[in-house]
Amino acid sequence: MAADRQAPSILGFPHRPEWGAAAHRKALAGHLRRCRDHAGIAPRQAARCIHSSEATISRMETGRTAFKAAEVEQLLDTYQVTDPRERARVAELVREAAKPEVWQPYANAAPPALRPLLAMEPAARRIISYEPQLVPGWLQTEEYAEIVIRAYHPTKPAAEIAERVALRMQRVKMLRRSESPPVLLAVMDSEVFRRMVGTPGVMYRQIKHLLALLEELPYQLQLQIAPLTVGAAGAIGHPVVHLRFFTPEYLPDMVYLEQYEGALYREKPSESERYQAILNNLCGVATPAEQTRALLEQALNSWR
Incomplete structure (x- = not known):
């Protein structure tokens, strides 16, 4: 069962602005995918939670789209991510991922x-x-x-x-x-x-x-x-x-x-x-x- 497995954590990925927006976006994308898998929720179900499409979830989980803070918060709620430290780190990554790329x-x-x-x-x-x-x-x-x-x-x-x-x-x-x-x-x-x-x-x-x-x-x-x-x-x-x-x-x-x-x-x-x-x-x-x-x-x- 999902509850028997250790929940994925993003705390090991530091907030390092000098690494650039893409690194934070890619790390967050993988984390959201792991959280969804751990919760046992299908992409289509996750998409309904944010009133979007399965393709949008796919783009989010591969780092090919910008993250909206409200949508990420809704997904964390859906995936039952309640640890305030985890959610705070995710919020930092969302903000960093929204910054301009180095190029x-x-x-x-x-x-x-x-x-x-x-x-x-x-x-x-x-x-x-x-x-x-x-x-x-x-x-x-x-x-x-x-x-x-x-x-x-x-x-x-x-x-x-x-x-x-x-x-x-x-x-x-x-x-x-x-x-x-x-x-x-x-x-x-x-x-x-x-x-x-x-x-x-x-x-x-x-x-x-x-x-x-x-x-x-x-x-x-x-x-x-x-x-x-x-x-x-x-x-x-x-x-x-x-x-x-x-x-x-x-x-x-x-x-x-x-x-x-x-x-x-x-x-x-x-x-x-x-x-x-x-x-x-x-x-x-x-x-x-x-x-x-x-x-x-x-x-x-x-x-x-």
């Missing part, structure tokens, strides 16, 4: 396929990234980013290119924050430093920027370079990002697979674990992070 100030320039990654990466405890073609977006200089974005979108107006660059520049700020910053483990193919983006001067300043970031963020940033000798381990062919969160019991791992004109996301444990293994293998055969500075200095000299 919304750049809504005109944020590609829809990238928005889930932009929304969730502030809540990550650890990010592993593999980039076979370019310096990862978090670590690009403004001029490098502008050249890359313009190459991908040659017909876009200058104002939109500038907005996309501004969006890319703000992403590194999460590594600098004082409260629970994520750790970024970035692996780049060695050819990234041989492929000229812009001019030799652009490349020189980009590599100097990477060296400066390693100096500034010794605990939050780890870079590895994968030489051609890693063979098949480095032949992934497209950027991969694996996010692991501070509260995995509420936020499952997320994998972002970049495509030329879109992206795929993987959150099923079997899929995220597979990409975790692929990236772990790549990190294991790439040049150790302790040697990255020396390799960057060598690359720097080649662009003088």
Whole structure:
């Protein structure tokens, strides 16, 4: 019987505004689904309680819609959630989930396929990234980013290119924050430093920027370079990002697979674990992070 099972709790998910609205919305969505399951109530019955549709309950339980405080309160009543601490935490999450996403100030320039990654990466405890073609977006200089974005979108107006660059520049700020910053483990193919983006001067300043970031963020940033000798381990062919969160019991791992004109996301444990293994293998055969500075200095000299 439902009463014999321990009621789900949301108290383990903290109220952390720096994690962003999406993380709070996703955690709350999963909690509402677990509460409904624990109460033994079907989605259609839950929908009737808030005078809505079964599709609305589905969207609420997958975090694909905004939460209305009154509806959430009604659902908690229906699910017999009476603990005042639980209800207070839910109310905090509802308020946080209603705040703008980190990409919304750049809504005109944020590609829809990238928005889930932009929304969730502030809540990550650890990010592993593999980039076979370019310096990862978090670590690009403004001029490098502008050249890359313009190459991908040659017909876009200058104002939109500038907005996309501004969006890319703000992403590194999460590594600098004082409260629970994520750790970024970035692996780049060695050819990234041989492929000229812009001019030799652009490349020189980009590599100097990477060296400066390693100096500034010794605990939050780890870079590895994968030489051609890693063979098949480095032949992934497209950027991969694996996010692991501070509260995995509420936020499952997320994998972002970049495509030329879109992206795929993987959150099923079997899929995220597979990409975790692929990236772990790549990190294991790439040049150790302790040697990255020396390799960057060598690359720097080649662009003088």
